[in-house]
Amino acid sequence: MKVYFRTLEFKTTKQVQLVDITREVERIVRESEVKNGICLVYAPHATGAIIANEHESGLIKDMENKLKELFPRGAGYLHDRIDDNANAHLASAFVSSSRIFPVKDGELVRGTWQNIFFVEMDGPRYSRRVVVEVLGE
Amino acid sequence: MKVYFRTLEFKTTKQVQLVDITREVERIVRESEVKNGICLVYAPHATGAIIANEHESGLIKDMENKLKELFPRGAGYLHDRIDDNANAHLASAFVSSSRIFPVKDGELVRGTWQNIFFVEMDGPRYSRRVVVEVLGE
Amino acid sequence: MKVYFRTLEFKTTKQVQLVDITREVERIVRESEVKNGICLVYAPHATGAIIANEHESGLIKDMENKLKELFPRGAGYLHDRIDDNANAHLASAFVSSSRIFPVKDGELVRGTWQNIFFVEMDGPRYSRRVVVEVLGE
Numbered sequence: 001m002k003v004y005f006r007t008l009e010f011k012t013t014k015q016v017q018l019v020d021i022t023r024e025v026e027r028i029v030r031e032s033e034v035k036n037g038i039c040l041v042y043a044p045h046a047t048g049a050i051i052a053n054e055h056e057s058g059l060i061k062d063m064e065n066k067l068k069e070l071f072p073r074g075a076g077y078l079h080d081r082i083d084d085n086a087n088a089h090l091a092s093a094f095v096s097s098s099r100i101f102p103v104k105d106g107e108l109v110r111g112t113w114q115n116i117f118f119v120e121m122d123g124p125r126y127s128r129r130v131v132v133e134v135l136g137e
Numbered sequence: 138m139k140v141y142f143r144t145l146e147f148k149t150t151k152q153v154q155l156v157d158i159t160r161e162v163e164r165i166v167r168e169s170e171v172k173n174g175i176c177l178v179y180a181p182h183a184t185g186a187i188i189a190n191e192h193e194s195g196l197i198k199d200m201e202n203k204l205k206e207l208f209p210r211g212a213g214y215l216h217d218r219i220d221d222n223a224n225a226h227l228a229s230a231f232v233s234s235s236r237i238f239p240v241k242d243g244e245l246v247r248g249t250w251q252n253i254f255f256v257e258m259d260g261p262r263y264s265r266r267v268v269v270e271v272l273g274e
Numbered sequence: 275m276k277v278y279f280r281t282l283e284f285k286t287t288k289q290v291q292l293v294d295i296t297r298e299v300e301r302i303v304r305e306s307e308v309k310n311g312i313c314l315v316y317a318p319h320a321t322g323a324i325i326a327n328e329h330e331s332g333l334i335k336d337m338e339n340k341l342k343e344l345f346p347r348g349a350g351y352l353h354d355r356i357d358d359n360a361n362a363h364l365a366s367a368f369v370s371s372s373r374i375f376p377v378k379d380g381e382l383v384r385g386t387w388q389n390i391f392f393v394e395m396d397g398p399r400y401s402r403r404v405v406v407e408v409l410g411e
Contacts, residue, residue, distance in 0.1 A: 001138050001275050001411050003310040005378055036140035038177060038272060040312060042376055044385035046328045053230035054183045058215030059223060066227050070207075070344075078332030086333060089387075090340050093327035094369055095231055097388070102179055102270045104142055109268060111181035113226075114234070131383060133376045135312060135410070136272070137138050138275050173277040175314060175409060190367035191320045195352030196360060203364050207344075232368055239316055239407045241279055246405060248318035250363075251371070273409070274275050 004032035004134040012123035015073075016064045020055055021130060022115040028132045029108045037136015039108050042098040044129060047088035047122035049095040054113040067091055067121065088121035095119065103136055141169035141271040149260035152210075153201045157192055158267060159252040165269045166245045174273015176245050179235040181266060184225035184259035186232040191250040204228055204258065225258035232256065240273055275411055278306035282404040286397035289347075290338045294329055295404060296389040302406045303382045311410015313382050316372040318403060321362035321396035323369040328387040341365055341395065362395035369393065377410055 006028045008021055021041075029039050041050050053063065070091070077086030099116065102109040110116070118130055143165045145158055158178075166176050178187050190200065207228070214223030236253065239246040247253070255267055280302045282295060295315075303313050315324050327337065344365070351360030373390065376383040384390070392404055 003410060005310070005376070036142070038175075038270070038312075040374060040376060042374075042383065044383060044388065046326070046385055046387035051230040052183070052234060053226055054216075056216060056219070058218060059226055062214045062216050062223050063227060063230055066208075066231070070231075071340075077336045079328075079330060079336050081332060082330070086336050089327055089333055090337060093325040093337055094340070094344075096233065096370065096373065097326060097385075098374060099233065100177060100179075100235060100237060100374060102142070102177060102268055104270075109179065109181060111183055111234075113183035114181065131376055133312070133378075136140060173279075175312075175407070188367040189320070189371060190363050191353075193353060193356070195355060196363055199351045199353050199360050200364060200367055203345075203368070207368075233370065236370065237314060237316075237372060237374060239279070239314060239405055241407075246316065246318060248320055248371075250320035251318065273277060 001137055002034050006132050008130040010128055012120040012125050012128055015123050016067055017120040017123055018060050018117040020115050021118055025116050025132055026108050029103055029134055032134035034103055034134045034136040035106050037103045039101045039103050040133040041116060042131045046092050047085055049092050049097050049119040050099045051117050051119055052099050052114045055115040085122040091121045138274055139171050143269050145267040147265055149257040149262050149265055152260050153204055154257040154260055155197050155254040157252050158255055162253050162269055163245050166240055166271055169271035171240055171271045171273040172243050174240045176238045176240050177270040178253060179268045183229050184222055186229050186234055186256040187236045188254050188256055189236050189251040192252040222259040228258045276308050278408040280406050284402055286394040286399050286402055289397050290341055291394040291397055292334050292391040294389050295392055299390050299406055300382050303377055303408050306408035308377055308408045308410040309380050311377045313375045313377050314407040315390060316405040320366050321359055323366050323371050323393040324373045325391050325393055326373050326388045329389040359396040365395045
């Protein structure tokens with residue numbers, strides 16, 4: 001059994017922003033030399049999330065807009081009395097800060113239109129991290 | 138350590154539809170002969186999702202209606218300029234295309250009212266696939 | 275390879291309530307003596323969920339309010355003809371009854387502001403259970 005960890009680190013430039021990390025995650029899966037197992041993509045942040053979907057510029061904007069619509073900023077939240085990002089916490093809590101993928105024959109399993117994104121909900125931030133864990137044999 | 142993969146394949150018949158795959162997933166867990174571990178149920182599709190909940194005909198309709206309400210079709214999405222299914226992508230991204238379950242004493246762990254469903258959001262489709270991975274010992 | 279299971283059991287006191295189980299989950303991870311692997315936190319309930327976010331009293335209330343707003347009770351659901359908790363089922367299905375965390379160097383990996391909560395959506399209940407599974411080496 002192998003367990004392989006790597007941490008991605010990057011900055012974000014907008015308040016709400018999808019950052020495509022597919023290439024980096026797939027590189028880590030190959031580096032791990034795990035043949036069959038799972039890949040956990042985990043953001044240790046309470047104001048960000050991880051999702052998988054198509055990398056198409058219009059759709060990326062649609063996803064950002066939907067996040068703003070479902071979790072609008074400054075909508076009278078109690079947490080905003082001590083900070084201004086309750087909406088980002090809500091999005092992170094409900095969308096989830098992780099996604100998990102099968103690893104088969106040394107490759108991450110995903111659909112043709114499933115890219116992996118870190119979801120920034122409270123940017124811009126100088127440093128965001130995503131833990132990528134590959135576990136298997 | 139064992140890692141066991143099987144892929145379910147089926148068609149869908151409606152635009153928004155819940156397909157109960159509980160029996161098939163449980164059969165695969167037993168076939169795998171994994172005693173203790175996890176079962177990852179993963180849809181490699183950007184317009185579908187996986188959820189767990191009760192198989193009651195009224196509730197199934199309620200879940201389909203809630204998906205249509207939260208992610209309405211044709212609501213002025215940018216992605217709809219090149220396709221007509223942005224709402225299905227949004228549902229897939231936010232609900233998630235996977236669920237994961239414990240496997241204990243050779244059985245998938247789930248509550249009495251937790252059946253496993255593939256969520257079709259852009260049907261009907263001739264072929265939908267769900268990857269079932271059982272990992273453990 | 276080790277697979278370690280423990281079940282938390284507790285009661286809830288409100289209809290919608292977040293119950294912080296972080297300390298218990300972290301204790302189980304240490305007890306398991308798994309050095310590197312994953313921790314699956316799974317609620318075998320179709321009217322509850324698991325989320326990770328900050329334990330701040332205002333934000334906890336914001337999360338409870340958002341759940342009530344996204345999944346309002348008694349909004350004409352078909353399932354309510356046989357029960358009165360369709361909204362709780364919807365929240366459980368879409369938010370998900372599990373979260374998964376990396377385990378590294380014997381510790382659960384989470385962000386500073388990521389506590390782990392059981393989400394009660396149909397309380398009060400005399401007994402709610404959460405399965406905590408630690409798998410690794």
